[in-house]
Amino acid sequence: MDDAADQGRSRPRPLPAAAPGWVWPVALAVGAVAAVLAYLLAPVAPPPPPTLTGHNALAEDVAAVVDPRDVQGLVVARFPVDAPDAVEFARAGTEDGAVAVDQETLFETGSLFKTVTAMTLADMVEKGETSLDRTLVEVFPDAVFADPDVAGATLEDLATHHSGLPTLPAGDPLYGYVIAPVILTDPFAGAPPPVEALATTTADRPGEFQYSNLGFSVLGAALAAESGTPYPELVAERVLEPLGMDDTVVGVPGGGAVPHAVPGARTEPWRDTDYAPAGSGTWSTPADLTRYLTAVADGTAPGMSALEPVYEGIPDPRGGADDFALGLAWFTVDVPGVGPVTRHAGDTFGTSTMLALDGARGVVVMSNAQSVDSMELAYELLKEDPRPLADTPPTPVAVAATVMTAVPPVLLLSLMLRRRTLLTQRPLDRLRVVSLSLGSLSWLVAGQRAGDWTWAPLALWALAVGAAAAGVTVGVWHLRRAPTENGRRRWLHVPVFVLSVVFSLTLGSLMLWGLVAAYG
Known part of the structure; x- marks a missing residue:
């Protein structure tokens, strides 16, 4: 009875007996061994800062811009627009902590692969195989649509991020928007195929710019339906093979640059190729992307009409001071100290890539650590006097x-x-x-x-x-x-x-x- 009554009282509780003297030396010994093993065997451990090699002028410029502590593996290409064969390469770091990267190393492309999807669309339009004003309900007459605004979205809307579709399919947002970015896994894992996702997805502000991975994935499925050719084979036939981009693949390859959030911290590659038109599960090499960008620079790439602006003066959704123009996937922005730059970046949770082209130079950046700001690096490399990037906390x-x-x-x-x-x-x-x-x-x-x-x-x-x-x-x-x-x-x-x-x-x-x- 006394014990039961004490349950409701708020009075000091006695301390348990102290551990005997021999327990603490044992505990400290266990702790010391555990600490040493943890330091030696930690799966996430930053490598030593790498040294840049390659063409001297470019390597010096990259070294002036990038903090080597941010680099896991990095390859950069630069060429003059009036002499696109005079390509310079610079490189530093490794694929996985052991194998050095170079211009033939496969990296995840991330979203810059959207430009390949857009060039394929433009090529099909130029050949009369589809049209920019084709609606999704016309392409997929048997599909189920949750929203008539989505059913009425055109291929141009999808290619310019004006369909109103969200960046990820509707459903449980906790994994794609919260869990995956924290634990650094594939945000598309478990997502329904893009066209199936339209049965549960509604548009938000259709007709306004809203960047959408889902929209571009639906676009890729639409192009496959219009042509009767699966998307991977379609983009290979229309863009990759004509430009000699033989190492660019849809699907996770057997090797390549392992993605990292920061040097030493691996992340899961994005594997869901249903979302390949948006840049999931797409891999390329710096050499291939340089072939691609030089062809864009000299106007010989298939689907060049994709670069023609469809919209002007779109406010920067990140709150930047400058508006931008938008073609089919390709952005054009006025960069201080450079001028108009046509570009597209690509990021996964472990890769940062960039294609950038002004009137004088083209730059390709591929990094297998997201800690490298590929966009700002490319902008600096287009300048005559590159400056160090600000430290990113x-x-x-x-x-x-x-x-x-x-x-x-x-x-x-x-x-x-x-x-x-x-x-x-x-x-x-x-x-x-x-x-x-x-x-x-x-x-x-x-x-x-x-x-x-x-x-x-x-x-x-x-x-x-x-x-x-x-x-x-x-x-x-x-x-x-x-x-x-x-x-x-x-x-x-x-x-x-x-x-x-x-x-x-x-x-x-x-x-x-x-x-x-x-x-x-």
């Missing part, structure tokens, strides 16, 4: 994951040392040992998946692993001796414990999923 997610790597292990170790929590001064019990141990492990995994170890020393993560291992070792001793629940308010402590465990298991599982997808 790590994303808030990366900062949070990096910092939080250390916090739970410190809280766990403090609990073991003091036998009470650091912040709330609650006595040690089994629930707290379990919740803080799971929290430490989940944030350690999160630090590896979503942290940025080019910004913070990897030794921080290794020390956090050591602290967690030491804390867990002492916690194992306490689990057999401490009370199960030693809180003042059991009615609150138990639900909080459950929520903490669910959060830790969810976080750890998601981050482990991202690591396995990238390194498995």
Whole structure:
């Protein structure tokens, strides 16, 4: 009866017995070994900054612009428009930490492949095989449309991002917009085929510019339907083969430059080739893209009408000061210090690419680390006097994951040392040992998946692993001796414990999923 009455009282609870003297040396030894192994075996570890090689003038310009600490693998090409055969290449870094990149290395293209889709459309229009004002309901008369505005969208609307379609299919937005960018996996994984997605997707502000991967994927499916040829074969026949782009492929190749968020931090390649017309699962080499851009520069590429502006004065959706013109996929923007530049960039969660062309020069950039700003690098390389790019701070997610790597292990170790929590001064019990141990492990995994170890020393993560291992070792001793629940308010402590465990298991599982997808 007295024990039952005490449950509702708010009075200090006794501290459990301290661990005997031999436990701490064992825990510290376990922690030291764990820290050393973590530092040596960490899957995410930045490589040494690479050295640029290649044509001296271009290599010097790239070195003046890019911080080598941002480079995993980087290949850049530059050529004069009036002499497109006089191509310079510069390169630095590796595909995967071991194999050096060069102009024949395959990289993910990302969205710059939209220009190939657009050139294919333009070529078909020029040959009378379709028209820009063909609507989706005319191309797909048997398709189910959730929105008449989508059914009435034209091929031109799709090719100029004016259809109103979102960038990803309707459905569960949590994975594509939140989970995939955090754990760095393929955002199209599990998405329905583009035309099927129209049965559940509505348009938002049709007739206004709204960048859409889904729209371009539907466009690719429409071109395949109009021609009777599957999309991969269609773009090969119309654009790739005529230009000698023999190494450019739709589908993840057996080798190539592994994508990285930052140097040393691999990400999962985008594999869903249903969305290849938008740049998912498309790979090319710097040499192939240079062939492509030189043909665009001299006007011999198929579908050159794709570069003719359809819209002028579109406000920059990123809030930039300058408006831009838009053809079929191709953007034209006035770059300070350069002038009008026709361009298209491509980004996945681990690749950054760029095609840029002004009246004097063309530039191709391919990087297998998203930490390289390929667009700004290309702009600088078009200038006579390139300047260093401003340092780009790590994303808030990366900062949070990096910092939080250390916090739970410190809280766990403090609990073991003091036998009470650091912040709330609650006595040690089994629930707290379990919740803080799971929290430490989940944030350690999160630090590896979503942290940025080019910004913070990897030794921080290794020390956090050591602290967690030491804390867990002492916690194992306490689990057999401490009370199960030693809180003042059991009615609150138990639900909080459950929520903490669910959060830790969810976080750890998601981050482990991202690591396995990238390194498995």
